[in-house]
Amino acid sequence: MMMTEVPGPSYQVASGTTAKRSTPDPDNFSSNIDPANSLSELQLHALRLIESLDELRQRNELCDVILSVDGQDIPAHRVVLAAVSPYFNAMFTHKVKESREYIVKLKDMEANAIEEIVKFAYKGHVQVTQENVQAILNAASLLQLNKVQDICCDFLKKELDPSNCLGIRNFAGTRGCFDLKNTADMFTQQHFEEVCQHEEFLQLPKEQLINLIERDHLNVKQEECVFLAVINWVRYDPETRADQLASVLEYVRLPLVSWEFLTKKVVAEELVSGREDTRKYLNEARQYHARHYHVDLRLSQVLNLRTCPRLSFGQAEYIYVIGGETVGRETIRSVERYSPHRDMWSTVTRLSSPRRGAGAAVIDKLLYVVGGSDGLWALRQVEVFNPQTEEFVPAADMLEQRSSVCVLSYNSRLYACGGYDGSSSLRSCERYDPNYNEWTKIAEMSSRRSMAGIASLGVYIYIAGGYDGTSDLSTVERYNTQLNEWSPVASMRSRRSMTGLAALNGKLYVVGGCNRSACLPDVEMYDQSLDVWTVVAGMCVPRSGVGVAVLGQTLYALGGYDGNDYHSSVEVYDHVTDKWEVSSHMAVGRRRFGCCS
16 A cells, blocks of 8 residues: 655645646636536536535545545545645646555644545535634645635634634734734734733733734724733743833833823833833933923924824824815815824825816725816816825716715715716715726705715715805705615704815714805804704814815814915814814815815
8 A cells, every 4th residue: 555645834746747737716616517507407416416425435435545644544535635625636636656645644734624624625615613723724724725714714703802813813824814814913903902911912922012012003092001011011921021121112102101100100110110221211201291392293203103193993094185276276186195193294196187176085095086177177087096006096987077076985985976067066976886996876965066065974974065056055964875865954054165074073063165255264063963053163264165074083174265365274173172273284275175084
């Protein structure tokens, strides 16, 4: 009896092999089906064939290979294994030693996992449990069974919790399961405050700990949590880790802890205050608090990442302003981006052509610029900006030309509502699905509207104000995304077009705009539960054609026109104190531009 031993991770077909055979695609068994046969007949035939082959295997009849794993022999048919596994296909069909052996010994795998994989080859399903999932995933990875890998990875995704996510992340990385690794990584960041209380966290090597706590997206309410987690990590193995603390503290944003915590907890921690190499981080945090109200912090934030707040999960990273109209009523291509993380504005790649009155929204970190006008004609074109490549590329055109259009993203779809087509304001609306690169019509609004404000709350998309071709509007309506229908809600206190609308803390804020009387600094707040608008603090200056965006708990009003000047200034609104203040400036003053976060 001939037997060969095959180490799981290292088996390769010799590069000089001349035989040319196609490797079957286990996910595409139907590619050569005779269309003359009905689907039900083919399904019945396939089912009988599979059952018969599996019965032969269980009776050990006509089996021509034995898989030997951990001293256990598992009989099978080469043709079945080769049909589902590229690994076995290469082993059995190429003119190499293993193709002639009756017993193939598999290393680095477990017998129970191979049994399940052989059953999968015959039956098309695999029984995955908490006890066997890692062994099956390991074997499936070595045997190139992508379908089984996917089943195991999906199982592990559902099993993620704060006590095991770090272990699953590491295991996925060693097996090349990068989607599972990324999912576990995101789970770890999102649930860090719970993860750091478990044994897996305390057992992390220094490099993996640093890789975790340096992340901008680490989801912690306060930086105090990160500091305490690091101290607990050191105390888990103080003899080894005390000398490593300084290199880890470099990635703790100690200046961002409260003054009380700094002076009472950090100072009292001997591991920090008692060592020269760690004391410098304590002193840096003291200096940051002492200088907090006396220096321009923007320079400090650029030079020292420890003073940069982390980005909460789900919080937008940037505000974009796109195109618009500037001095001399010039239509521009300029695109700027604001990072609250750095308190900085930067210019990014320009639009392919000038646009004003365009709508903008972000889906999956891709910026969509929709419609607008080139100064002469209303547009239906859509461009997509990828921050990684810094390039704009075209997407599917809208069904209609729309300048001064209301655009937002909701549930990973774009909504374009109303606008101006070159002859009249529109009541029509359409929705874009990025998965299909396709626009479809949805229910029409009750009123024609261009230059209105748009925002979402719950299942509703709200449109406020605008211009109907005759007058500025105070009316507001909302779209039920589940029922595909519009209905009116309470009107605003003032008529306004060229206005902005944003949702903050469960309320809507309509900001600035203009009517036939003047450009407006006025702001109103809408309470959805009461269906009522109330006046809140106005902005520092009037702004028509204003852009609005929300980052975290802050409402931003950007640019606009006051009747004389195109503003580059940005105001921020504190909903707790009901106050506005100027915070920064764009490079270019503008109005009627795309704006989103």
